[in-house]
Amino acid sequence: MNIYSDDEWLLWIDSLSEKDYVVIDRFLPNDLYGLVQHFFEEKLSHDDFKKSGIGSVYNNQIIESIRGDFTFWIDKKRDVEIHQFFELIEESKDKLNRYCYLSLSGYEFHLAHYPKGSFYKRHLDQFNNRSNRMITMIVYLNENWKKEDGGELKIYKNDTEILIEPLANRCILFKSALLEHEVLPTNIGRNSLTGWFLYQPSSVGYILGNN
Numbered sequence: 728m729n730i731y732s733d734d735e736w737l738l739w740i741d742s743l744s745e746k747d748y749v750v751i752d753r754f755l756p757n758d759l760y761g762l763v764q765h766f767f768e769e770k771l772s773h774d775d776f777k778k779s780g781i782g783s784v785y786n787n788q789i790i791e792s793i794r795g796d797f798t799f800w801i802d803k804k805r806d807v808e809i810h811q812f813f814e815l816i817e818e819s820k821d822k823l824n825r826y827c828y829l830s831l832s833g834y835e836f837h838l839a840h841y842p843k844g845s846f847y848k849r850h851l852d853q854f855n856n857r858s859n860r861m862i863t864m865i866v867y868l869n870e871n872w873k874k875e876d877g878g879e880l881k882i883y884k885n886d887t888e889i890l891i892e893p894l895a896n897r898c899i900l901f902k903s904a905l906l907e908h909e910v911l912p913t914n915i916g917r918n919s920l921t922g923w924f925l926y927q928p929s930s931v932g933y934i935l936g937n938n
């Protein structure tokens with residue numbers, strides 16, 4: 728059962744094709760948003776998150792100066808509490824394939840927590856050793872976010888910079904290989920569910936706990 732109609736998907740995907748990104752507010756149905764929020768809090772409180780990496784050639788100090796987030800890779804088979812979210816990922820993948828003429832065959836998603844004071848410097852979501860990330864999807868989980876909380880996503884597009892506020896239940900989709908972006912320093916613990924639709928399935932990040 729799909730959550731959104733083809734008309735809704737067409738509108739979003741038109742914008743993604745034209746501008747290379749699209750912002751969708753109130754993306755998850757309320758009950759699903761609640762489940763995801765609860766799942767996130769539980770994993771965070773059990774200390775299940777790991778320091779994220781940027782590839783094996785860098786040492787920890789260098790990584791720290793580039794990105795400060797902690798991540799927890801989610802797994803469809805294991806994380807049955809949020810099975811509805813995986814269904815929405817699959818719905819998204821199917822519609823992107825149909826209306827964006829992509830050949831996406833897999834995906835990888837993680838929870839991401841940026842502690843107060845952390846950031847992620849300007850980058851592309853593709854790495855030299857892996858270039859199969861096609862579309863980035865982020866759903867923010869920051870209740871009552873305010874301007875002074877910071878941690879906006881800054882997208883660099885041609886000569887312009889676009890600031891996206893990480894508002895609760897706001898989703899952004901963008902073309903992973905095209906748009907450089909950064910996470911500005913956050914003044915609060917900043918939470919999101921972040922993932923990538925892949926040209927070919929890859930379990931590298933998942934196994935190594937990288938990226």
Ligand code: OGA
Pocket residue numbers: 839847852865879880908909910919921
């Ligand atoms: C990333 C990333 C942006 C955000 O995880 O690669 O750029 O707004 N995240 O969390």
Ligand code: NI
Pocket residue numbers: 850851852908
């Ligand atoms: Ni990124």
